[in-house]
Amino acid sequence: MADIVSVYMNTPPVARTVATAVFLCSVGVYTGMLSIEPFIFHYLMLYKFPPDIYRLVTSFLVTSPNLGVLFDTYFIFTYLSQLETVSKFQKKEDLIWYLMFVTTIIVPLNALFTEGYLLLQALLIALCYTATQDQRGQNAHFYIITIPAQLMPYCMLLVQLLFPNGWANIKIGLTGLVAAHLHDFLSRIYPEFGNGPNLIPTPGFISWIMTTPRIRNTVYGQSSAPPTSGGRSGPLPDSWRSKGPGRRLG
Template sequence: MADIVSAYMSTPPIARTVATAVFLCSVGVYTGILSAEPFIFHYSLLFKFPPGLYRLVTSFLITGSGMAVLFDTYFVFTYLSQLENNSKFRNKEDLVWYLIFVTSVICPLNALFTEGMLLLQALLIAMCYTATQDQRGMNAHFYIITIPAQLMPYCLLLVQLLFPGGWVNFKIGLTGLIAAHLHDFLTRIYPEFGNGPNLIPTPGFLSWFVNSPRVRDTVYGQAIQPQRAGTGSGPLPDSWRSKGPGRRLG
């Protein structure tokens, strides 16, 4: 059991947290343990009292039914792990900001054009597109066939047409592709080819939020790591802490 926990805790933290949430919520809904209502997205529910703002998150936590619970959870973990180890997202807050941005694009697009209520497929397509941009020239396995890696998001999109409700899921997935394209343009294409700045840099407050308090992964869970003297905030000004060891009076 300790080996299983150790292996689980050694995986990328954001990927394992999101994938675990997706799996548990999906199993809970499809077994009847949880109600599906809090996971449904519709823009009108955001403006009722109290506002259902939590749906901007929960609508991305439900997979398809049946075997899709396993496959979708696997894809969530795989692509988030690739992004978490991608040099483009050097810090955890950069990946968190990426997720916030693409979901913030996906939600209004679905409200306007698809009326999609479960949006995980859109996020999957977005993450797949972003993860495979650095894999051009490499091959990837799509079920039983081998394809160029950069074609993976389009294959995931097209395969939706083979399942019930495929056209609706195709449109939902298309909004994820648009969101990923937009993120790529604003953060990479325009700075590289337009000689401009990154138009959506990671906000400073997000860096502070992600890095405070410092959390260290252990075999038994997560432990808060205290900041070292002189490197973090505290009750004394930095200039006082830099004057050397204190002396008792008397």
């Protein structure tokens, strides 16, 4: 059991947190332990008082039913892990900003064109598209076939036709494709080929939150940094702490 916990805690933290939330919420909904109502999004719910702002997050936490609980959770974890460990998103704040950006695009697109109320499929396609952009020229395994890596998001869209409400899921997935492509254009394609700046840099307040004085970013998470020298730490005066190790009396 300790080994399982150790392996779990050593996985990339953002991918681990999101995938765990998706799995637990989906299991809770499909087993009847949780009501699906708080996970359903409709833009009219934002006009209530108070507005149901939490639905902007919870609508991305429920998978497809049955085997979708396992497969969707697996793909979410896989693609988020790839993004979290590649050079493009070495800083956790960059990945968090990416998630905020694409979900902010996905929500209004679905409100306008699909009326989708569970939006995880769109986020999954967005993650797949972004992760495979750095894998051009490589092959990937899609179930039992091997395809060029950059075709993965399109294959994931087409396979939705095999499931109930397939066309509706494809339309939802397309909004994720649009959001991911827009992020790629504004942050990479335009700066590289248009000789312009990154139009959607990570906001400073996210970097500030992620780089508090006692926290240090590492590859697989964060660790507490020791206090800097020069400032008093602890209840004892500096003159006491500078006299070497203490000795027990008696």
